[in-house]
Amino acid sequence: MTSILLAGGGTTGHISPMLAIGRELRRQHPDWDVVALGTPDGLEADIVPRAGFELLTIDKVPMPRSISPALLKFPGRFRGNISAVKQIISSRSIDAVVGVGGYVCPPAFLAAKQAKIPLIVHEANAKPGMANRLGARLTTSGRVGITFPDTELRNSTLVGMPMPTEITDLDRSDEGQRAGFRADLGLRDDRPVLVVTGGSSGAQKINEAFLATATACQEAGIQVLHITGAGKGDALREVAAELPDYHVVDYVDGMHRAYAVADLLVARSGAATVSEATVAGVPALYVPLAIGNGEQRLNASGSVSAGASLMVDNAEFSPSTVVDTILPLLADESRLAQMSEAALQLNYPTDAAARMAAIVNRALEG
Incomplete structure (x- = not known):
């Protein structure tokens, strides 16, 4: 054998x-x-x-x-x-x-x-x-x-x-499937969905910026699925307890569901995240991890150059990024559609x- x-x-x-x-x-x-x-x-x-x-x-x-x-x-x-x-x-x-x-x-x-x-x-x-x-x-x-x-x-x-077939086979144009995943994740059908994740270990800078702007997200008429990482979401949960459209979870079992429901993704630019979001055609704003050998910035560079995503340095990511960049982008359906198409046109294997x-x-x- x-x-x-x-x-x-x-x-x-x-x-x-x-x-x-x-x-x-x-x-x-x-x-x-x-x-x-x-x-x-x-x-x-x-x-x-x-x-x-x-x-x-x-x-x-x-x-x-x-x-x-x-x-x-x-x-x-x-x-x-x-x-x-x-x-x-x-x-x-x-x-x-x-x-x-x-x-x-x-x-x-x-x-x-x-x-x-x-x-x-x-x-x-x-x-x-x-x-x-x-x-x-x-x-x-x-x-x-x-x-x-x-x-x-x-x-x-x-x-x-290499990635799960649930991601490579995902068809975000299938509204019935997306609605099913929204229901699974406790989300509504009548508000844009922002998915925020810092990866398996979380991202303090991202979490802090959204902690300061969670109420602004609710007032902007969007819903947030915020994947904080294990043990990183206590402060956000306290704020979100009063915000019915701000959902805080440690992780999502089956990230294809998060990619399916996301109208916009805010995430670290780990290789798996960039590749999976690109293959799925998810518009994204990447916040590269500032440590290591600079690989996260390079991982996302092709996607950014193609117009499929935006990039904001970790040191510059702040509550104003959420209010001035992310929320207006979520309201721009035409641009989001263009970003999604640009991701798919990259033809990642x-x-x-x-x-x-x-x-x-x-x-x-x-």
Whole structure:
């Protein structure tokens, strides 16, 4: 029996494409054993088992950013993780490793190389992270899939962003379907819908701006579905208790429903969010996360240039952005329609999971 180890985690931006690849491999090969590798304290510890995949874990061993006792301990702990993955590869008879990024990927990549089994990499962001740059160097031509056409990464080929079929098959022109999702989410049919999300870990700057303008949103005649992130919405809930059209939730199970109902999306520009919103044709205003290596700004640049979205820097996002930019845009149906069409015209690949599965198949064939 063929066995595949999926490696990744930490954020939904890694977990979502990893699971999409895993589902596609299972669909094509029901007899394969497809398992995942993560850490016991990452989001994957909950999300991966709920998705029906076995999760194997190793310790989270981040590279220390400064001289400290942790730096002295890092080499030994990192070698320990490589050994742990090699043991998994041996005991589970793993035939190939598919990595998407995150703390577990460097040891998984090195273990795959040492075990002399195929290594396949998917890079979600426009600017690759350290883990996948390592993976791309360790594998061979054509075994690295990238999401954005301008991404510079060794041995890569454009595949797009693996995502759930509920998103790739979504038809926002189907008003009956959109009405059904609005009902599911407790929304009305007679007011425009603004969906606000900061991703799996929330976005304090966005949350604070809407906390100050929640009443203005109600008075503007719109309804808001605000996905705050776990434990980030208490203050907003207090304000929204008096506002029947301001809905605050920690998360939405099945983001295709949020994309379906959104007349406008305000979000971080993680690779998964940008790709999914573009494929679904959702007009968006992106607020790139200001930390990291600048990948979130690059993720959204193609969408912004095409007129499918707007971008506001995190430092500049404020209550006035909501009042002066977002609320007037929600009232401009013609512009929203143009933004939606511009997103669809970008023709982002919608079969990325199948393309990644094809890379895995070819790698196993030698």
